[in-house]
Amino acid sequence: MQVNETLNEGLKRGYNITVTADELDAKVNEKLVEAQPEVEMKGFRKGKVPMALLKKQFGQRVMGEAMQEAIDGAMGEHFEKSGDRPAMQPDVKMTNEDWKEGDDVEVSMTYEALPDIPEVDASKVKLEKLVVKADDAAIEEALGNLAETAQDFAPRKKGAKAKDGDQVVMDFVGKVDGEAFEGGSAEDYPLVLGSNSFIPGFEEQLVGVKTGEEKAVTVSFPDDYQAEHLKGKEAVFDCTIKDVKEPVAAKIDDELAKKFGSDDLDALKAQIAERLEAEYSGASRAVMKRSLLDQLDKMVSFELPPSLVDAEAGQIAHQLWHEENPDVEGHDHPEIEATDEHKSLAERRVRLGLLLAELGQKAEVEVSDAEMTQAIMNQARQYPGQEREFFEFVQKNQQMQQQMRAPIFEDKVVDHIVESAKVTEKEVSKEELQKAVEALEDE
Incomplete structure (x- = not known):
């Protein structure tokens, strides 16, 4: 040979x-x-x-x-x-x-060939970690938002007309061709107008009703209605309005806490503080990671494989084109040319990708089976009812596994570098952290 x-x-x-x-x-x-x-x-x-x-x-x-x-x-x-x-x-x-x-x-x-990657002294990296505490104002704001999602309804003044978003308590009897049909009647039924929980056109006809009023609502069942004998049929619902209630935020008390699985209000506040600080920590890490990548990008210089840069630039151009043209779901569109801006961004991504891969390999960073399983489970939750199918799909698809493993590997390498870097903490307000996050999105 x-x-x-x-x-x-x-x-x-x-x-x-x-x-x-x-x-x-x-x-x-x-x-x-x-x-x-x-x-x-x-x-x-x-x-x-x-x-x-x-x-x-x-x-x-x-x-x-x-x-x-x-x-x-x-x-x-x-x-x-x-x-x-x-x-x-x-x-x-x-x-x-x-x-x-x-x-x-x-x-x-x-x-x-992949280039030789120069050594990087992580101790020369200087990072600032933004720290935000969950203060009383933030906790109270979050409690207010929870109270709105757990809204109650209070009776409107006597004679008030029902508005969109109000709850109408009523008895009703539904009839087709003058005959009441099974499942078409109820007593003391609480219906929130605008919730779209009834047949299309039903709720809109109840806007303006008053307590004690009787109202005949005429609607047609959709052609794809689940009950075969009602598909496309016109129905009349005789409604007796027993109460009209307006939405009010739930009281912020122990009962509200119990609705969200906490023993009492103090326990709920503690959970909210923990969740807020986890959110702040995640946002702070994103800001610090960008700073780290910016510094690494300036610390190293080496020749890049043109094929990798071209492929990455093409992918960036394609992704941005679809973001600007959200109505086009498939790939039946004109050829998309990568611009100099796309290529510049691609060079940065390829350079940092190769550098992080090299640093991770030298540090023997690995993604464990448990970490992969957790990542797959987290993503599977985006497909309710199809979690098992998604899990099996990923297990059989090597490319999908690699796509999910890559960001986990990158984050573990970043954590490894941060351990050796000089990190100083700086306490800031929630608004200052938000501005720093928004600055990342603008770049």
């Missing part, structure tokens, strides 16, 4: 690989010998078929496998000796297309 270099410019590499006919023949024989004990053929006992007959019968079939294994072996040996790591899958082509059995196999291989 011969490997001759044909290209060495920057990170671009090119080689001609020759697998001799003798080597290929030996590989075929090796595979046939390996298979011989299991081969059965008429006139011979199992495992006793002569090699010459095996080669005649199965040689052509085994040749392709032998050729691929020989080439893969040559490539593996080359990368082990040279120390090169290809940035993307090498481009491998057979150059003697008129090959016939008995000829040498000639292959060309081209790729871009």
Whole structure:
């Protein structure tokens, strides 16, 4: 086997690989010998078929496998000796297309090598960690928001008309063709107008009703209604309005706390403070991580594989185009050209990606099975009722697993670097932290 270099410019590499006919023949024989004990053929006992007959019968079939294994072996040996790591899958082509059995196999291989990554002294990184305490005002604001979500309803003044958002308590009887139908009646039913919990057009007709009023509401069941005998039918609901109530925020007391699973109001406040500080901590970490990446980007400089930069720039351009054209869901659109701005951002991402990968490898950072499982479970919650299907899909999809593993790995590498960096804490207000987060989004 011969490997001759044909290209060495920057990170671009090119080689001609020759697998001799003798080597290929030996590989075929090796595979046939390996298979011989299991081969059965008429006139011979199992495992006793002569090699010459095996080669005649199965040689052509085994040749392709032998050729691929020989080439893969040559490539593996080359990368082990040279120390090169290809940035993307090498481009491998057979150059003697008129090959016939008995000829040498000639292959060309081209790729871009990953660059050597310079050392980084993490102790020279200076970071500022913004700290926000959950003060009484923030806790009270959060309590107010909870009270609004747990709203109660209080009776309106006598004679007041129902408004959108009010609760109407009523008895009703629904009829189709003058006959009451099963499931179409109720007593003391509390209906919030505008909740869209009834048939389309029903709630709108109750806006303006008063306590004690009787109202006939005429609606048509949708054509896709679940009850077959009611699909598309017109119905009249005779409604007796027993009360009209307006929404009021729930009282902030122990009862409210119990609605949200806490023993009392003090326990709920403690939970809110803990949740707020977790949110502040997450936002603070995002700000500190950006500062870290900015510093790392300035600390290192090395040649970047053009193929990685071009691929990343294309992906950035494609993603931004879809964000600007949200109505286009598929990929049936004009070709999107990456701009200089896209390429500049791509260079930063590729440079930092390669640097973090190198630092993580040297620090032996790994993503555990438990961390992957937790990440999959968290994402699966976005698909209620289909969690199992999503979990199984990810387990069978290597690319999806890699997409989910990458951000976990990156965060663990960032944490590793922060441990060696000089970090100072600075207590700020919630508003100051919010401005710092907004500044990230503007960049």
